Amino acid sequence: MKNSGKAVVFQGSGKPLMLREFPLPTLKEGEILVQISQCAICISDLHTISGKRESPLPLIPGHEIVGTIKELPSKSKLTDLKGQILQPGDMISWTLNTSCGKCFNCKKEIPQKCKHLIKYGHSPISEEYSLNGGMAEYILLRKGTSIIKLDNHIPAHLYTCINCSLSTVMAAIHAAGKIEGSTALIFGAGMLGTLCSAVLKSQKAEKIIAIDPNLKRLEIIQQFGTSHAIQWRDNLKTEALIRHILTITENHGADLVFEMSGAEMAISTALQTMGIGGKLILCGSVFPSRDISFNPETIVRNLWEIKGIHNYNTRDFLAAEKFLSNNISNFPFSDLFHPGFYSLEETEEAIKTARTKKFHRVVITP
Amino acid sequence: MKNSGKAVVFQGSGKPLMLREFPLPTLKEGEILVQISQCAICISDLHTISGKRESPLPLIPGHEIVGTIKELPSKSKLTDLKGQILQPGDMISWTLNTSCGKCFNCKKEIPQKCKHLIKYGHSPISEEYSLNGGMAEYILLRKGTSIIKLDNHIPAHLYTCINCSLSTVMAAIHAAGKIEGSTALIFGAGMLGTLCSAVLKSQKAEKIIAIDPNLKRLEIIQQFGTSHAIQWRDNLKTEALIRHILTITENHGADLVFEMSGAEMAISTALQTMGIGGKLILCGSVFPSRDISFNPETIVRNLWEIKGIHNYNTRDFLAAEKFLSNNISNFPFSDLFHPGFYSLEETEEAIKTARTKKFHRVVITP
Numbered sequence A, B: 001m002k003n004s005g006k007a008v009v010f011q012g013s014g015k016p017l018m019l020r021e022f023p024l025p026t027l028k029e030g031e032i033l034v035q036i037s038q039c040a041i042c043i044s045d046l047h048t049i050s051g052k053r054e055s056p057l058p059l060i061p062g063h064e065i066v067g068t069i070k071e072l073p074s075k076s077k078l079t080d081l082k083g084q085i086l087q088p089g090d091m092i093s094w095t096l097n098t099s100c101g102k103c104f105n106c107k108k109e110i111p112q113k114c115k116h117l118i119k120y121g122h123s124p125i126s127e128e129y130s131l132n133g134g135m136a137e138y139i140l141l142r143k144g145t146s147i148i149k150l151d152n153h154i155p156a157h158l159y160t161c162i163n164c165s166l167s168t169v170m171a172a173i174h175a176a177g178k179i180e181g182s183t184a185l186i187f188g189a190g191m192l193g194t195l196c197s198a199v200l201k202s203q204k205a206e207k208i209i210a211i212d213p214n215l216k217r218l219e220i221i222q223q224f225g226t227s228h229a230i231q232w233r234d235n236l237k238t239e240a241l242i243r244h245i246l247t248i249t250e251n252h253g254a255d256l257v258f259e260m261s262g263a264e265m266a267i268s269t270a271l272q273t274m275g276i277g278g279k280l281i282l283c284g285s286v287f288p289s290r291d292i293s294f295n296p297e298t299i300v301r302n303l304w305e306i307k308g309i310h311n312y313n314t315r316d317f318l319a320a321e322k323f324l325s326n327n328i329s330n331f332p333f334s335d336l337f338h339p340g341f342y343s344l345e346e347t348e349e350a351i352k353t354a355r356t357k358k359f360h361r362v363v364i365t366p
Helices: A043-050 A156-161 A165-176 A191-202 A215-224 A238-248 A264-273 A296-301 A314-327 A344-355 B043-050 B156-161 B165-176 B191-202 B215-224 B238-248 B264-270 B296-301 B314-327 B344-355
Strands: A004-009 A018-023 A032-040 A064-071 A091-094 A138-141 A147-149 A183-187 A207-212 A228-231 A254-259 A274-282 A292-294 A305-308 B004-009 B018-023 B032-040 B064-071 B091-094 B138-141 B147-149 B183-187 B207-212 B228-231 B254-259 B274-282 B292-294 B305-308
Touching (some): A064 A156, A165 A274, A183 A264, A191 A314, A207 A238, A264 A274, A292 A296, A296 B305, B032 B091, B043 B344, B147 B314, B165 B314, B183 B191, B191 B254, B238 B264
Parallel strands (some): A183 A254, A207 A228, B183 B254, B207 B228, B274 B305
Antiparallel strands (some): A032 A138, A064 A091, A091 A147, B004 B018, B032 B064, B091 B147
């Protein structure tokens, strides 16, 4: 058996990525060694590499990963979230964060804010733990990682979204409550917005309106259930956009707004196009932005709800796997991926391709 | 049978209240004539009379009412929300708004925003409908009013809160979700805040912190389950208040914040003392106030929820009646009321007493 594995090391913005060989670790209780088959490049990986997002360095980027179990600790039997016993060779997905299950936030079912959190793809290489990221041949899953065995009949790369964007979408959908018959507005037709549109469609939203500057993305999102695609252009007056949305909603305003772009204009537009009892689910604001002002009386009299979503819990992760497995033939998921896969050696090129935003995801196959 | 009834008529701010005699109406299908036994003066009545709140005039103020059925239409059998048949002599409470049950908002279970809404105590006297308010001997309940038969063993005036403040509190509690084990923060120890404290206590909140400038109210709210009462003083620095709250919450911040004061400082303080996953329920901002600014990234990363509550639906109204009936011996509800009742002729004096804010409610017994 090979006793080392290659991994891409990020040492800081502007510095070249390095390919390094790391020894394979000796497993401790609860740990699993996984051979990575696919790692998709998430926008947050691009933010880390560009320096927009600060991370402790050096690190191995990548967290949207699918892999097969290489080695399990010999003594203990480990199971996935569905109670299935895990074995070498199983294709699995796992939560992008570990959690202790015992701290204040874990007990509140917010494991993503665990006091002892480790984030795959965002944690530094240390003497004890080096294989923490997805752009590598192997990853060491720590104790406290929730796992789901995957269906071998579905192409592995399609599953890369379930432990990040799709689970976050599921958390947003959970926060939204009743979807059936609703009019939903999505800001941003990236991976989050597109998957959100698909889930809304599958849960029988009546109208799904998507707003994005990118025409190609608007074309794709219409394959994922969106009924009304609106191109955001710099010269589009906010008043005209608001009028357009209100017309589509027959002047009732939107029941649900999913803010998945992080754009400031999105939130202020949302606050002018929500109907009575409307819910605004904020997912996109994961980087510093200007404050937004709101009028408390307007929120009260309109019975509005504003809810922030950041990452997800195991309920959402399970829902994501279930949604993808059940809907694999209902939406053209493979269109979200760049058709050619990149090797670890081609990571710089893969990142360049990802930055063009021509495809929602670019995949590395170590 | 007497065929007319006295009522207090409000003609505009600064003008004296008039006592006028109105003929009793002939009932149409679905209408009920009620003899009013008690009408409590709500803060919104004070706002109407002071001119802070604009209403179409002239009107009969008062909506926190309890009464007994005087007359029902002869042909149809009417039932209350629990399906009990209504009969003359029944002591009842009813929703402060009527609703059609068919419009867009009614179908969304937001009957308080019905497109054909009539608000008792806030609707003008017209040729067709004059007896619309509680400061009167009789009130005509329109079709679309939800009714609950009351328990004769409970003093009637204690029930005046269920169709306004207590139902609003129940809507806020519903929005808050899980209460058990939570740390809750209440801004404002008025009627809403005090009843909210009682409901939180009954649902096993672990810590209940109340903030108000009025020492007597803080004393009372501690009889209603509040574990930590904090006096808001003009010279109290926001930083000191925040530190105090964080200490009580063991630096986790509050799980639930109920804003029931309408004070601007309350919302900004709330946004600095909520814990991860915290919910801010806005109820008090029912009059124009300055905008409040918020940072989208902070809401997202903290998984916060901000929810506006205005009035209530029948679910909340039923919950309010149930809570009061089940907890009548658990909290000193009668301490919330001025011990002496006022006659219709003494309405001006009753309003003066209500304005002193020495008691949460002052009751008129027509």
